[in-house]
Amino acid sequence: MNTNPIGIFDSGIGGLTVVKSLMEQLPYENLIYFGDTARVPYGPKSPQVIREYALQDTEFLLSKNVKMIVIACNTVSSVALDVVQKVSKLPVIGVIQPGAEKAIEETKNKRIGVIGTINTILSKTYPNIIRQIDSSIETFSKACPLFVPLAEEGFINHTATELIAKEYLFELKIKKIDTLILGCTHYPILSNVIQKVIGDKVKLIDSGKCAAEKVEILLNEKGLKNPSKLKANVEFYVSDIPHKFTEIGELFLGKKMGRVKTVHL
Ligand code: DGL
Numbered sequence: 001m002n003t004n005p006i007g008i009f010d011s012g013i014g015g016l017t018v019v020k021s022l023m024e025q026l027p028y029e030n031l032i033y034f035g036d037t038a039r040v041p042y043g044p045k046s047p048q049v050i051r052e053y054a055l056q057d058t059e060f061l062l063s064k065n066v067k068m069i070v071i072a073c074n075t076v077s078s079v080a081l082d083v084v085q086k087v088s089k090l091p092v093i094g095v096i097q098p099g100a101e102k103a104i105e106e107t108k109n110k111r112i113g114v115i116g117t118i119n120t121i122l123s124k125t126y127p128n129i130i131r132q133i134d135s136s137i138e139t140f141s142k143a144c145p146l147f148v149p150l151a152e153e154g155f156i157n158h159t160a161t162e163l164i165a166k167e168y169l170f171e172l173k174i175k176k177i178d179t180l181i182l183g184c185t186h187y188p189i190l191s192n193v194i195q196k197v198i199g200d201k202v203k204l205i206d207s208g209k210c211a212a213e214k215v216e217i218l219l220n221e222k223g224l225k226n227p228s229k230l231k232a233n234v235e236f237y238v239s240d241i242p243h244k245f246t247e248i249g250e251l252f253l254g255k256k257m258g259r260v261k262t263v264h265l
Contacts, residue, residue: 002226005030005233006215007066009057012040013238013245014148014185015072016252018095018208022070023234025212026219029226030233032064034263038239041148043117043184047079050119054080056265058087060237067224070215071095074116074183074207078123091218098214099181099207100129104137106203107179113172113202114141115194116183117148126183140175144168144184151186152248161190165197173198181205189252236260 006026008019012035019033034057036042042050054076061069068091071077071084077094085092103112114126120143127139146164155161172180180202182188188206195204219225226232236257238245249257 001067002224003030003228004065004067005032005235006068006070007032007034007061007064008070008072009034009061009076010036010072010185011042011053011075012037013249013252014151015208016249017185017188017206018070018072018211019234020252020254021206021209021212022215023232025216028229028232029219032061032066032235033237034060035236035238036265037242037245041117042073042075043119043145043148045119047119047123050076051080051083054083055087058084060263060265062088062090066090068092068215068218070211072185072208072211074185075119078116078120078125091222091224093211093214093218095207095211096125096183097129098210099183099205100126101133102207102210103179103181103205104130104134106205107137109176109178110134110137111175111177111179112137112139113175113177113180113198114139114183115144115147115168115172115180115187116141118143118145120183126181140172140177142168142171144187147184147190148186151189154248154251156189157192161193162197165190165193169194169197177202179203179205181207183207234258237263239263239265
C-alpha cells in the first residue's frame with residue numbers, strides 16, 4: 001500500500017500548482033493526477049453538478065489504486081468534500097481546512113481576506129471553518145472569477161491583470177486585512193500582481209502548499225509514507241487535451257510534464 005500513488009484531482013490544469021507543492025514536499029511519493037479539462041471550469045457551475053463530477057473524478061482515481069486522495073480544487077473542496085470522503089473510504093485531504101488553519105496562524109489583527117471562484121465564495125466554507133476555530137476572527141470574501149482565464153492566458157505580470165486585481169481587491173484592502181487566502185488553484189500563478197495590489201504587508205496564503213504540508217503529516221500519522229528513495233513516478237491524466245495545454249500545464253507545474261494520457265469518464 002505504501003508504494004501506491006497519492007491521487008490528486010482538479011477541475012482542469014490549475015491543480016498542477018498543488019502537484020508542484022506535493023513534489024517539493026514529498027519528492028519520493030508516486031503521484032497520479034487527474035484534471036477534468038473537458039469540463040473545466042467548475043467554479044461557476046451548480047453545486048449539484050460539481051458533486052456529480054467530483055464523484056466521477058474520485059472513482060477514476062480509485063480505479064488506479066491510490067492510497068489517499070488530495071482534492072486540489074478549492075471549488076470541489078468547498079462543496080463536495082463529503083462526497084469524496086463517502087465514496088473513497090481512504091484518507092482524503094481538501095485544500096480549504098489547511099489554508100484556513102494557516103491563515104489563522106498568520107493573522108495578527110484577526111482580519112483575513114478570502115478570494116476564490118464564485119462557488120468557493122458562495123459556499124462560505126472558508127469563513128465557516130475559520131469561525132469554528134476562532135470566532136474572534138473576521139473574514140472578508142471576494143469572488144475573482146476573471147483570475148482563472150488570466151492565469152491560463154499566461155498574463156502573469158500583465159497590466160490587464162493588475163487592473164482587474166485593483167478592481168477585485170479594493171474591497172478587501174479597505175477592510176485592512178493582514179492575511180489573504182489564495183482560495184483557487186490558479187491564484188498562486190498571479191501572486192506577484194496580487195501582492196503588489198493588496199500591499200506588501202499582507203501575507204498571502206497558498207492553500208495548495210498548505211495542503212501538501214498536511215499530506216505529509218497525514219502520511220506519517222497513518223504509516224503510509226513511501227519508504228523508497230527512488231525517483232517517484234508522476235502520471236498525468238486529463239479528460240481532454242485542449243489548445244495550448246502543454247504550455248499552460250508547464251507554467252502551472254513549473255517544469256516539463258512528460259506524457260499526458262486522455263481518459264473519458
Ligand atoms: N480549480 C478551480 C478552483 O481551485 C479553479 C478553476 C475552475 O473554476 O474550475 O477553485
